[in-house]
Amino acid sequence: MSDYYKVSLDEAEMPTQWYNLIPDLPTPPPPPLHPGTHEPIGGPDLAPLFAMALIEQEVSTESYIDIPGGILDVYRLWRPSPLYRARRLERALGTPAKIFYKYEGVSPTGSHKPNTSVAQAYYNHQEGITKLTTETGAGQWGSSLAFATAQYGIECEVWQVAASYRSKPYRKTMMEIWGASVHPSPSDVTEFGRQLLAKDPGHPGSLGIAISEAVSMAVDDPNTRYSLGSVLNHVLLHQTIIGEEALLQLDKVGETPDVVIACTGGGSNFGGLSFPFVREKLAGRMDPVIRGVEPASCPSLTKGQYRYDFGDTAGMTPLVKMHTLGHQFIPDAIHAGGLRYHGMSPIVSHLYEEGIMEAEAITQVECFGAAVQFARAEGIVAAPEPAHAVAATVREALACKESGDEKTILLGLSGHGHLDLASYDDYLLGGLVDHEFSDADLSAAMAHVPII
Numbered sequence: 001m002s003d004y005y006k007v008s009l010d011e012a013e014m015p016t017q018w019y020n021l022i023p024d025l026p027t028p029p030p031p032p033l034h035p036g037t038h039e040p041i042g043g044p045d046l047a048p049l050f051a052m053a054l055i056e057q058e059v060s061t062e063s064y065i066d067i068p069g070g071i072l073d074v075y076r077l078w079r080p081s082p083l084y085r086a087r088r089l090e091r092a093l094g095t096p097a098k099i100f101y102k103y104e105g106v107s108p109t110g111s112h113k114p115n116t117s118v119a120q121a122y123y124n125h126q127e128g129i130t131k132l133t134t135e136t137g138a139g140q141w142g143s144s145l146a147f148a149t150a151q152y153g154i155e156c157e158v159w160q161v162a163a164s165y166r167s168k169p170y171r172k173t174m175m176e177i178w179g180a181s182v183h184p185s186p187s188d189v190t191e192f193g194r195q196l197l198a199k200d201p202g203h204p205g206s207l208g209i210a211i212s213e214a215v216s217m218a219v220d221d222p223n224t225r226y227s228l229g230s231v232l233n234h235v236l237l238h239q240t241i242i243g244e245e246a247l248l249q250l251d252k253v254g255e256t257p258d259v260v261i262a263c264t265g266g267g268s269n270f271g272g273l274s275f276p277f278v279r280e281k282l283a284g285r286m287d288p289v290i291r292g293v294e295p296a297s298c299p300s301l302t303k304g305q306y307r308y309d310f311g312d313t314a315g316m317t318p319l320v321k322m323h324t325l326g327h328q329f330i331p332d333a334i335h336a337g338g339l340r341y342h343g344m345s346p347i348v349s350h351l352y353e354e355g356i357m358e359a360e361a362i363t364q365v366e367c368f369g370a371a372v373q374f375a376r377a378e379g380i381v382a383a384p385e386p387a388h389a390v391a392a393t394v395r396e397a398l399a400c401k402e403s404g405d406e407k408t409i410l411l412g413l414s415g416h417g418h419l420d421l422a423s424y425d426d427y428l429l430g431g432l433v434d435h436e437f438s439d440a441d442l443s444a445a446m447a448h449v450p451i452i
């Protein structure tokens with residue numbers, strides 16, 4: 001195996017359980033609170049929004065949860081996903097580090113998101129739900145849910161952030177191919193959307209606004225549930241198949257990582273890749289540095305506060321303790337749409353608070369530069385979101401070159417960028433700008449965060 005480039009798993013070697021990190025944590029993350037009473041919420045509070053099986057997973061204290069056969073069968077379309085050794089990138093950088101990347105771009109939608117959309121559509125279908133609503137930023141999540149609902153024959157209605165709806169028409173086409181209906185958000189189909197459009201007909205929208213619209217449509221119909229593509233415990237749970245596979249693959253070539261790097265928007269690809277490694281770290285079986293990478297213009301971990309806040313802009317969701325820039329914060333229109341969220345997964349926020357992981361914020365020009373270097377060496381064009389993880393990997397590999405350290409780096413390459421070529425075009429033409437993060441905007445948005 002000395003000169004391998006790709007480490008594959010057979011279908012029969014695919015993990016058949018998801019891993020729940022919570023029981024292994026030194027202390028549990030604080031519970032979500034009811035937005036009205038500020039008391040911890042229970043399963044029944046969430047029942048209008050989510051399938052019961054998903055609510056049980058959200059609060060589960062079991063370490064491992066069996067993946068039903070009806071989900072494994074769909075996973076087999078693209079799983080196990082490949083792990084590559086980036087030998088050409090290592091040579092191009094002249095680094096003594098070994099770089100591995102776990103590639104989720106092989107799924108039907110080109111990202112890690114179907115790992116959870118398939119699970120969510122499956123459980124809702126099992127419980128007789130006939131329609132799912134959701135929001136989408138760049139379109140990755142909406143297309144992943146559209147693909148998944150098509151697998152089980154349920155309807156899908158998507159609110160897409162208006163700025164992306166206009167600039168990324170191909171994602172909308174993909175959603176429609178899989179049978180979903182798509183609205184730009186803010187839309188004229190919800191009360192909240194109509195209020196915002198009245199103030200600004202050209203409103204660019206935000207993920208928080210689109211969540212408010214999708215949630216309101218779900219709670220109004222007993223046969224409809226809402227579906228979220230990141231942040232929540234059950235979403236990160238479904239993504240852990242990524243890290244479980246990567247552990248098996250690294251074991252095949254006798255490697256353990258010194259650094260695990262993934263981008264963090266709401267935390268799902270990061271959690272999915274890293275949580276099995278966090279388990280190994282907490283158990284003393286290995287000691288990798290776990291690093292999340294976020295955009296400098298939407299830095300919820302590195303600049304946000306650890307507070308109870310709403311998941312959406314209108315303030316309809318439960319209050320969750322997380323790193324937040326404030327639910328009314330509207331980040332600059334950077335190209336990594338999937339990383340433009342004001343909050344962060346409560347588990348990831350808790351890991352950061354406890355010092356179990358670290359975080360780094362990088363500006364988009366550096367990220368596209370690293371992604372172009374990666375593409376020229378490895379061939380794969382990364383999506384703008386994992387381009388942040390690629391940039392952090394390049395930084396780490398160059399630091400190894402300085403120090404002579406032969407570290408093993410594991411990079412999460414959460415998706416390809418074939419539908420993001422317009423942003424690469426901007427970069428190549430030199431038109432891409434770095435947005436300064438404004439502390440004044442942060443203070444203004446934090447002023448609306450409830451005091452608990």
Ligand SMILES: *Cc1c(COP(=O)(O)O)cnc(C)c1O
Nearest residue numbers: 140230265266267268269338415
């Ligand atoms: C949505 C998306 C992300 C960001 O979401 P997380 O929940 O933080 O993973 C990252 N990469 C890709 C390819 C995405 O589509």
